[in-house]
Amino acid sequence: MNAEVKPLDRAEAEEYASWFKALADATRIQIVSLLARRREPMTVGEIVSVSGVGQSTVSHHLKILAEVRFVLVERQGTSSLYRINEACVSCFPTAADVVMGKPVPASPACDRTGDRDGT
Amino acid sequence: MNAEVKPLDRAEAEEYASWFKALADATRIQIVSLLARRREPMTVGEIVSVSGVGQSTVSHHLKILAEVRFVLVERQGTSSLYRINEACVSCFPTAADVVMGKPVPASPACDRTGDRDGT
DNA sequence: AAGATCTATCGACTATCGTCGATTATCGAT
DNA sequence: ATCGATAATCGACGATAGTCGATAGATCTT
Numbered sequence: 001m002n003a004e005v006k007p008l009d010r011a012e013a014e015e016y017a018s019w020f021k022a023l024a025d026a027t028r029i030q031i032v033s034l035l036a037r038r039r040e041p042m043t044v045g046e047i048v049s050v051s052g053v054g055q056s057t058v059s060h061h062l063k064i065l066a067e068v069r070f071v072l073v074e075r076q077g078t079s080s081l082y083r084i085n086e087a088c089v090s091c092f093p094t095a096a097d098v099v100m101g102k103p104v105p106a107s108p109a110c111d112r113t114g115d116r117d118g119t
Numbered sequence: 120m121n122a123e124v125k126p127l128d129r130a131e132a133e134e135y136a137s138w139f140k141a142l143a144d145a146t147r148i149q150i151v152s153l154l155a156r157r158r159e160p161m162t163v164g165e166i167v168s169v170s171g172v173g174q175s176t177v178s179h180h181l182k183i184l185a186e187v188r189f190v191l192v193e194r195q196g197t198s199s200l201y202r203i204n205e206a207c208v209s210c211f212p213t214a215a216d217v218v219m220g221k222p223v224p225a226s227p228a229c230d231r232t233g234d235r236d237g238t
Numbered sequence: 239a240a241g242a243t244c245t246a247t248c249g250a251c252t253a254t255c256g257t258c259g260a261t262t263a264t265c266g267a268t
Numbered sequence: 269a270t271c272g273a274t275a276a277t278c279g280a281c282g283a284t285a286g287t288c289g290a291t292a293g294a295t296c297t298t
Contacts, residue, residue, distance in 0.1 A: 008152045010171075013145040020148075024140035025286075026132040029218055033127045036220025044245060052129075057287055059246055064285095078244040078295045089219045096212040099148055101155025101203070144256075163275055176257055178276055197265045197274040 008099070016095050022068045027053055028061045032070055036089060041074065041081035127218070135214050141187045146172055147180045151189055155208060160193065160200035 008016075023029055031047060048058045062082055065071045070088050074081045098104050127135075142148055150166060167177045181201055184190045189207050193200045217223050 008149055010145060010149070013148040013152070016148050017143055017145040020139045021143035021285095023218060024136055024143040026129060026136040027286085029132040029135050029139075030127055030129070033132070033218050033220060036218070045243095053286090054288060055245075056247080056289080060286080063246085075245095075294090078242095080245060084220070089221070092219055093212050093215040093221075096215040099142060099152050099155070100208045100211055101152060102208070102212075146256085164273095172256090173258060174275075175259080175277080179256080182276085194264090194275095197272095199275060 016099060019068055019070075019092060019095060022064055022070060025061070027051060027057075028065060031058070031061055032065060032084070035071060035082060035084040039084070041083040043079040043081060045079070047082065135218060138187055138189075138211060138214060141183055141189060144180070146170060146176070147184060150177070150180055151184060151203070154190060154201060154203040158203070160202040162198040162200060164198070166201065 023032065030051065034047070034050065035042060044055065044058060044062065047062070048055050051058050062071065062073075062080075066073055066082075069085050070092075071082050072085050074083075094104060142151065150170065153166065153169065154161060163174065163177060163181065166181070167174050170177050172180075181190060181192075181199075185192055185201075188204050189211075190201050191204050193202075213223060
């Protein structure tokens, strides 16, 4: 056998892939970095006004970012308030470390504290 | 105006997007993590035997990873030796930090030392 | 209730992606 | 020169993605 060192488990690789896929678009990166710099929520309209793309497109991107929990949503009146998921601020760079082979301690990489699902 | 905090420059966002796009696939993540754990080069055949996909597919993925300099190539005989780009091991998690809003010092995030292009 | 505002969804279009099988190219050995 | 082994490229296919305009849904105001 030649595989004395094996790659990541397929399941783990697929989870990380879903994270990277969510950021595999310049517009979504701008949205995430914007929400991360502002620690406070932003409405869709505010994001639209700085994103350079249409409202439906921004809504679509926000949905993708929310599906992987990079951002969290909260409705307030007619607006939807989007904010960064603080848990991902720390867990995502750790995922990048793991992919790049850095041995990561047994600490929970992403416990998603403060995350709630609205099923 | 409402945009007192602006997102990343479009150019920077697009560069990061190209990096994340290169890892937006579970197979490529497995290849990168494999090469990162082994610090030594691997041939395409070795990677094929642990990747679960065909040879042409692996070659295609390696090309994508090489285009963004995550991996480096060197021909030896009939084989191609692929190895991780050590520069990206440190610069890529830093990019993840930047996207997540962490203020990064003025150090060069990715100087790609040890990288040479074969144009 | 009616209107106004904000956001989500739908349908469509084009472009790109991941995978495969088959072929071609490169290199070493006979 | 020929053969064998390895890797890269080609062509094709279905699937997915990014964008837009238009429409529908939700919520406040009057």
